[in-house]
Amino acid sequence: MFPFKNNIVLVRNSNRNLYLQLCDQIIGFIKSGKLPPSTKLPGSRKLAESLSVHRKTVISAYEELISQGWIETIPTKGTFVTSSLPIVNPKNFVQPVLQNNIKEKSGFSFLTRSHLIRKPKHKIDQKMLVVDDGCPDHRLAPIEEIAKVYRNITKKSHYENLLTYNSTYGNLELRKSLVTYLNQTRGLHITVDNILITRGSQMGIYLNSQLLLSAKNKVIVVGNTNYMTADNTFKEAGARIEQVPVDDQGLDTNAIEKLCKIKQINAVYTTSHHHHPTTVTLSAERRMHLLQLAQYYNFAIIEDDYDYDFHYNNAPILPLASNDDHGNVIYIGGFTKIIAPAIRIGYLIAPKDFVGEAARLRRIIDRQGDTLLEQTLAQMISTGDVQRHCNKVLKIYKTRRDLFCSLLKEKLGDYFDFEIPKGGMAIWVKLNKAYNWDVICNEAEKLDIELNPDWRRYDNDNSRHNGIRMGFASLNEEEIREVIERLVKVFELVKQKHNKLIT
Ligand SMILES: Cc1ncc(COP(=O)(O)O)c(C=O)c1O
Numbered sequence: 001m002f003p004f005k006n007n008i009v010l011v012r013n014s015n016r017n018l019y020l021q022l023c024d025q026i027i028g029f030i031k032s033g034k035l036p037p038s039t040k041l042p043g044s045r046k047l048a049e050s051l052s053v054h055r056k057t058v059i060s061a062y063e064e065l066i067s068q069g070w071i072e073t074i075p076t077k078g079t080f081v082t083s084s085l086p087i088v089n090p091k092n093f094v095q096p097v098l099q100n101n102i103k104e105k106s107g108f109s110f111l112t113r114s115h116l117i118r119k120p121k122h123k124i125d126q127k128m129l130v131v132d133d134g135c136p137d138h139r140l141a142p143i144e145e146i147a148k149v150y151r152n153i154t155k156k157s158h159y160e161n162l163l164t165y166n167s168t169y170g171n172l173e174l175r176k177s178l179v180t181y182l183n184q185t186r187g188l189h190i191t192v193d194n195i196l197i198t199r200g201s202q203m204g205i206y207l208n209s210q211l212l213l214s215a216k217n218k219v220i221v222v223g224n225t226n227y228m229t230a231d232n233t234f235k236e237a238g239a240r241i242e243q244v245p246v247d248d249q250g251l252d253t254n255a256i257e258k259l260c261k262i263k264q265i266n267a268v269y270t271t272s273h274h275h276h277p278t279t280v281t282l283s284a285e286r287r288m289h290l291l292q293l294a295q296y297y298n299f300a301i302i303e304d305d306y307d308y309d310f311h312y313n314n315a316p317i318l319p320l321a322s323n324d325d326h327g328n329v330i331y332i333g334g335f336t337k338i339i340a341p342a343i344r345i346g347y348l349i350a351p352k353d354f355v356g357e358a359a360r361l362r363r364i365i366d367r368q369g370d371t372l373l374e375q376t377l378a379q380m381i382s383t384g385d386v387q388r389h390c391n392k393v394l395k396i397y398k399t400r401r402d403l404f405c406s407l408l409k410e411k412l413g414d415y416f417d418f419e420i421p422k423g424g425m426a427i428w429v430k431l432n433k434a435y436n437w438d439v440i441c442n443e444a445e446k447l448d449i450e451l452n453p454d455w456r457r458y459d460n461d462n463s464r465h466n467g468i469r470m471g472f473a474s475l476n477e478e479e480i481r482e483v484i485e486r487l488v489k490v491f492e493l494v495k496q497k498h499n500k501l502i503t
Pocket of ligand 1: 199200201202203227271276304306334335336337341346
């Protein structure tokens with residue numbers, strides 16, 4: 001007789017009814033071959049006694065199992081596992097079947113991409129202060145306004161059609177609002193036909209990579225060093241990546257020209273406004289040069305303007321897309337940085353034929369976006385709410401940038417070298433080469449600071465520049481002071497240990 005008592009675990013305070021828990025476990029035994037077809041099951045009274053449950057629980061479980069076809073009753077003989085079920089190789093009885101048994105290993109093969117594995121973050125708890133690589137402060141997101149507009153939309157009967165399948169290009173109202181918004185704020189000259197709504201900038205990068213680079217021998221030029229996720233996306237498409245230097249003027253366009261002379265270039269990826277990771281702005285001269293090269297050598301410029309709105313010293317520099325007279329620029333942006341990373345709405349702006357192709361490709365990845373949220377945003381752009389929010393956070397982030405930079409210089413200037421970034425949400429900080437980020441990150445963790453544990457991703461090339469991005473925007477002023485204070489302690493500890501080692 002199968003030892004039910006030892007193998008069945010019933011959790012009384014679970015949300016799942018006891019009789020259903022019993023069913024689940026008996027089905028598990030049948031599926032795993034522990035209870036082969038035609039096995040006799042104990043009578044309901046006996047099983048109820050051995051499991052210390054009411055007899056009705058067992059009866060209900062048996063009824064459920066009969067109705068699902070797992071077991072059958074044979075008059076005058078008893079209850080049995082259904083004889084016609086296929087025979088499964090029996091497994092031994094030792095392991096009790098646990099509720100919520102988490103499956104860890106697949107029973108099939110699939111492709112793995114080890115280059116996409118990211119070093120796990122430290123365990124974050126309340127005490128832990130996280131210095132990210134340049135994220136917005138989601139605590140400032142105008143969530144109540146968003147909720148209010150969203151709720152109003154769902155109340156109006158003429159918005160019901162938003163709940164059904166809609167255009168793959170994205171919500172028309174949002175595309176219309178974006179025409180005005182982007183033409184006014186970015187100096188673009190676009191119509192709705194030039195806009196595809198995406199789920200954030202990353203989807204734009206992905207669509208570009210598939211459309212421009214997935215055929216054989218396609219080449220994309222990126223800066224050294226570059227936004228690693230973009231590099232990974234291009235590699236995933238099968239592209240060959242050519243790197244060119246990045247200096248205080250941004251991408252070296254002379255190096256791009258040299259490459260163009262010796263090989264066919266299909267695209268250049270640029271974060272022209274604030275280069276990721278170093279934060280420098282592509283100079284006006286190089287912008288014009290890059291546009292001329294794109295026109296002459298017929299390549300696409302993927303302009304990832306992920307943090308356009310955050311420029312502190314002067315008005316934002318208009319994107320390359322605003323000077324693109326020959327249809328070479330594909331412009332990517334979105335609201336994940338202005339509002340919050342979870343508001344997954346972005347856009348891809350390009351000539352109409354390319355947008356059409358991108359929309360067709362998007363259809364097979366993600367049929368359409370979140371139409372209700374897109375409608376909400378359309379209204380908030382038209383009423384000026386988005387721009388007002390943007391102006392508000394811009395002021396806050398500027399204050400945070402200034403505080404972070406001045407404290408970093410004052411208290412930790414011996415260890416870090418950096419320029420005050422003109423924009424964005426992060427500082428490109430180079431650690432004095434006498435120190436190692438692994439050691440600093442480990443010591444920082446002991447004092448409850450999460451520094452970028454995945455810092456090597458900024459140095460794909462192993463050039464040992466010792467630089468990482470330190471985000472200032474997501475920390476409030478009190479948190480910034482606390483981070484700097486703790487970092488001062490980290491360096492004191494590291495120095496003490498180091499001195500001990502050499503004395
Ligand atoms: C340079 C760059 N591009 C694109 C993205 C992705 O942005 P989104 O969250 O809008 O997909 C990021 C995110 O940090 C980024 O840093």
